[in-house]
Amino acid sequence: MEKELEAPLKDAVGFLDQRGYRYAVIGGIALAQWGFIRTTHDVDIKVLVPETNYAAMRNAIRAAFPEPARTHAPQNPLIVAVTIQDVIVDFLLVIPGFEEQIIERAVSRDLGGWSIQVCSAEDLIIQKVVAGRDRDWLDVEELLIAQHDQLDQAYIEDWLSQFVEALQRPEILTKYQALRARVASLGE
Numbered sequence: 497m498e499k500e501l502e503a504p505l506k507d508a509v510g511f512l513d514q515r516g517y518r519y520a521v522i523g524g525i526a527l528a529q530w531g532f533i534r535t536t537h538d539v540d541i542k543v544l545v546p547e548t549n550y551a552a553m554r555n556a557i558r559a560a561f562p563e564p565a566r567t568h569a570p571q572n573p574l575i576v577a578v579t580i581q582d583v584i585v586d587f588l589l590v591i592p593g594f595e596e597q598i599i600e601r602a603v604s605r606d607l608g609g610w611s612i613q614v615c616s617a618e619d620l621i622i623q624k625v626v627a628g629r630d631r632d633w634l635d636v637e638e639l640l641i642a643q644h645d646q647l648d649q650a651y652i653e654d655w656l657s658q659f660v661e662a663l664q665r666p667e668i669l670t671k672y673q674a675l676r677a678r679v680a681s682l683g684e
Contacts (some may be wrong), residue, residue, distance in 0.1 A: 504580035505539050508610050511560050520602035520640040527635055529605050530617040531642030536563050538584040544599045545589050617643050622655045625672050640679040644665040
C-alpha cells in the first residue's frame with residue numbers, strides 16, 4: 497500500500513470501528529492484500545448502513561470528515577467522497593443484497609500493528625467483473641493468477657449468474673469463464 501494512504505485509511509477505519517460500523521476495504525488496497533499490487537491514489541470502503549438509514553450515515557461521515565472530495569462530480573447518495581489528509585476516501589454505502597455479502601465475508605488483515613476488514617478475493621472479482629472496465633478485467637486476471645486454486649469458483653460463478661440475469665448481460669459470465677480458462681492454461 498502506498499505510504500500516503502496509510503494514515504487516511506487508519507483514520508477512516510478508526511472512525512468506522514469506534515462507531516461499530518461494519519465495512520470492507522475494496523479497490524486497490526484490497527487488491528494488494530490478495531497479492532496484486534497496483535498503484536492507487538484513493539481509499540475505497542464499502543460500509544453497511546445500520547437500519548438502512550442512509551441520511552444518518554452520510555451526516556455522520558461528513559461530520560467526522562468535513563472536507564468534501566470530487567465536488568465537481570454529480571452527487572450519488574450512495575457515495576460519500578471526502579478528503580482525509582489530502583487523500584480521497586470514498587465511503588460506498590451498501591445496498592441490500594450482494595453488497596451485504598461483501599461485508600459478511602470480509603476478512604481481517606494485519607497491517608503491522610493495526611488491522612482492517614478487507615473484501616474477499618472472490619467478492620472483489622465479482623465486483624470487478626460486473627463493473628467491466630478494461631482496468632477491472634486486468635485486475636481480475638491478476639487476482640486469478642495470484643489466487644489461482646484458492647478461489648471459491650462456485651461462489652463466484654453463482655453470483656455472476658445472478659448478475660447476468662438481473663442485468664441481462666450474459667457476456668460478463670462468458671468473458672470471466674474464458675479469462676479463467678486462459679489463466680489456468682498458463683499454469684499447465
